Amino acid sequence: MEKLERIFGLSAAGSTVAIEIRAGATTFLTLSYILFVNPQILAQAGLPREDVVVATAIASATATLIMGLWANLPFALAPGMGLNAYFTFGVVGAMGVDWRIALAAVFIEGILFLILAVTGARSALVRAIPTQIKVATMAGIGLFLAMIGLQSAGVVVDHADTLVGLGDLSAAPTLLALAGLLLMAALMTRRIRGGILYGILIVAGIAWVSGISPGPDSILTIPSLPRETLFALDFHGLLTGKMLSVILAFLFVDFFDTAGTLIGVGRLAGFVDESGRLTRANRAFTADAVGTSVGALLGTSTVTSYVESATGVEEGGRTGLTAVSVAVLFLVSLFFTPLLAAVPAIATAPALILVGALMMRGAKDLDWTAPDQAVPALLTIAVMPFTYSIANGITLGLVSFVLIRVLSGRYREVHPLMYLLSGLLIAFYAFR
Numbered sequence: 001m002e003k004l005e006r007i008f009g010l011s012a013a014g015s016t017v018a019i020e021i022r023a024g025a026t027t028f029l030t031l032s033y034i035l036f037v038n039p040q041i042l043a044q045a046g047l048p049r050e051d052v053v054v055a056t057a058i059a060s061a062t063a064t065l066i067m068g069l070w071a072n073l074p075f076a077l078a079p080g081m082g083l084n085a086y087f088t089f090g091v092v093g094a095m096g097v098d099w100r101i102a103l104a105a106v107f108i109e110g111i112l113f114l115i116l117a118v119t120g121a122r123s124a125l126v127r128a129i130p131t132q133i134k135v136a137t138m139a140g141i142g143l144f145l146a147m148i149g150l151q152s153a154g155v156v157v158d159h160a161d162t163l164v165g166l167g168d169l170s171a172a173p174t175l176l177a178l179a180g181l182l183l184m185a186a187l188m189t190r191r192i193r194g195g196i197l198y199g200i201l202i203v204a205g206i207a208w209v210s211g212i213s214p215g216p217d218s219i220l221t222i223p224s225l226p227r228e229t230l231f232a233l234d235f236h237g238l239l240t241g242k243m244l245s246v247i248l249a250f251l252f253v254d255f256f257d258t259a260g261t262l263i264g265v266g267r268l269a270g271f272v273d274e275s276g277r278l279t280r281a282n283r284a285f286t287a288d289a290v291g292t293s294v295g296a297l298l299g300t301s302t303v304t305s306y307v308e309s310a311t312g313v314e315e316g317g318r319t320g321l322t323a324v325s326v327a328v329l330f331l332v333s334l335f336f337t338p339l340l341a342a343v344p345a346i347a348t349a350p351a352l353i354l355v356g357a358l359m360m361r362g363a364k365d366l367d368w369t370a371p372d373q374a375v376p377a378l379l380t381i382a383v384m385p386f387t388y389s390i391a392n393g394i395t396l397g398l399v400s401f402v403l404i405r406v407l408s409g410r411y412r413e414v415h416p417l418m419y420l421l422s423g424l425l426i427a428f429y430a431f432r
Contacts, residue, residue: 004321007074010383014316019193020074020164023317024325028333030348032340034060034078035333038300045099046090047299051226054334055298063291063328068323071283074312075265076326080257080304087301091246099422100234103296105243106270107233109250110302117285118425119373127277128417132373133278134263135362135396136380140263140393141307147385149352152345153177172212173346176203178428181350188314188354193286196315196351204347213344223334229299252428254302256387256391258288260384261305268359269313307390310355345414372408376401393426421431 004010004017039052056079063077091102116122150156154174159165167174180203187195208215237243262284266272272280276285285306291303312322333340363381367373378398384390402422405414 005118008319008321009071010319010321013322015052015316015318017321018425019316020319020321021325022194022197023312023315023322024329026194026200026315027074027198027201027306027309027312027322027350028326028329029343030311030351031076031306031343032333032343033331034081034306035337035346036083036341038079039101040089041097042301045102048082048226048228049098051229051299053337054223055229055300056119057223057330059291059295059300059303061300062289063293064323064330065327066287066290066326067284067305068106068320068325071280071287071322072320073266073271073280073284074269074317074319074322075262075284075309076140076306076323077288077303078306078330079295079300080254080302083253083257083302083304084300086249090249095242095246097243097246098234100232101236102240102244102246102301103229103299104233104235104238104262105247106250106302107135107296107418108238108295109247109254110289110291112247112251113254113289113292114286117282117289120282122255122259122285125255125421126263126281127423128415129259129263129276129293129394129398130376130401130415130418131276132366132377133401135365135393136326136397137260137390137394138267138362139263139360139366140381141260141310141390142356142362142383143381144316144356144384144388144390144393145307145310145352145359147355148352149349149356152349153181153353154346155283158406172210172373173207173344176207176210176212176347178344179330180347181353184350184354193316196311196354197281199217200343200347200351203344207346208342213346214342216342218338219395220335221337223337231297232299233296235303243421249426250302252425253389253391254288254292254304256394257389258305259391260286260394261279261307261309264359264362265305265307265310265313267362268310269318290305308352310359311351314358316356346356366425372401372404372410375404395429398422399425 038056039049042052060078109383116209154167157167184199207213295303378395380393382392
């Protein structure tokens with residue numbers, strides 16, 4: 001215990017080993033779906049599903065371990081949703097690029113990110129982002145998490161005319177998910193440590209026993225290293241105009257997804273100071289970059305920080321020991337994939353909704369009476385869940401902030417880097 005105290009500074013962070021491990025377990029359960037969703041998506045690009053399962057777990061564990069030991073932050077990383085879809089449907093599907101070449105593009109993107117992280121360029125860009133956009137990012141991620149949770153719970157469903165509609169509130173899975181939400185909220189209100197984790201386990205158990213969701217067919221499995229995707233990168237034909245745009249697209253989305261998550265969840269955990277600077281930002285970005293390159297070598301798409309880390313932070317996780325716990329669970333999961341695969345979405349959905357609600361607290365710090373703040377903030381917050389992208393929300397928030405300042409004659413208030421960044425973002429969206 002003394003060694004853990006020395007490595008992670010638990011007492012200074014107001015935490016304990018038990019709290020950190022429980023927070024790690026909570027984070028892992030809320031994002032463990034990536035072990036099964038990511039292979040399903042990448043399999044459609046031609047990658048062997050079994051290989052991608054192993055690549056996902058090892059790449060996630062590697063990046064998260066670096067985040068915990070090197071950056072001492074309680075954030076988890078895994079192959080990004082959206083980025084894996086772009087890999088499969090945008091690059092391999094629409095552009096007809098072989099998946100081996102696409103993996104090489106991901107690898108190069110990770111190396112570029114590592115260079116930007118080590119030189120401090122990524123941190124400089126994050127510091128230049130206006131404070132109100134950073135505050136809005138926390139609220140936007142909260143709404144994004146809530147939207148994901150509401151969909152998983154069956155409360156929000158697709159609608160042909162209005163895009164979204166109300167689900168069947170009399171359906172047993174939806175009722176169980178809503179009951180889980182009330183249970184978790186009650187446990188947290190009573191200040192019971194582990195309330196979110198207990199809620200997930202209770203809902204999963206009820207779902208299995210009642211037959212609402214099928215239980216695990218088995219418990220253990222024997223994993224092995226990837227056979228076809230390990231070191232399968234193909235660099236031939238990579239340096240073309242078409243593939244250069246692919247690398248830049250991976251780079252752009254990864255940057256804003258990671259920056260948005262670190263800013264939003266970092267504010268929730270108290271790691272962002274009054275000037276908007278994130279503690280040990282360069283080290284956090286390094287974890288993301290290394291994870292991406294390692295993931296490409298193993299056989300998976302871009303690795304990024306996960307907003308589900310907020311569930312562990314809300315459980316009290318404040319040091320890298322939380323991340324280390326998540327990393328260990330990723331590796332252990334390789335032996336228990338049948339059990340984890342049986343945890344239904346309705347069990348983790350309440351956790352996402354609850355944490356999303358708590359992250360909305362950032363909205364109170366915004367001046368909603370000033371149009372130059374209200375419009376960029378609203379675009380940041382609303383676009384994230386409605387386009388299913390943190391990057392899109394930050395982009396519209398930043399660009400609108402700069403343009404409103406210029407049009408109102410207050411261009412001197414804009415950081416020079418924001419002009420460069422806004423121009424690049426406009427060009428990216430115009431020509432992508």
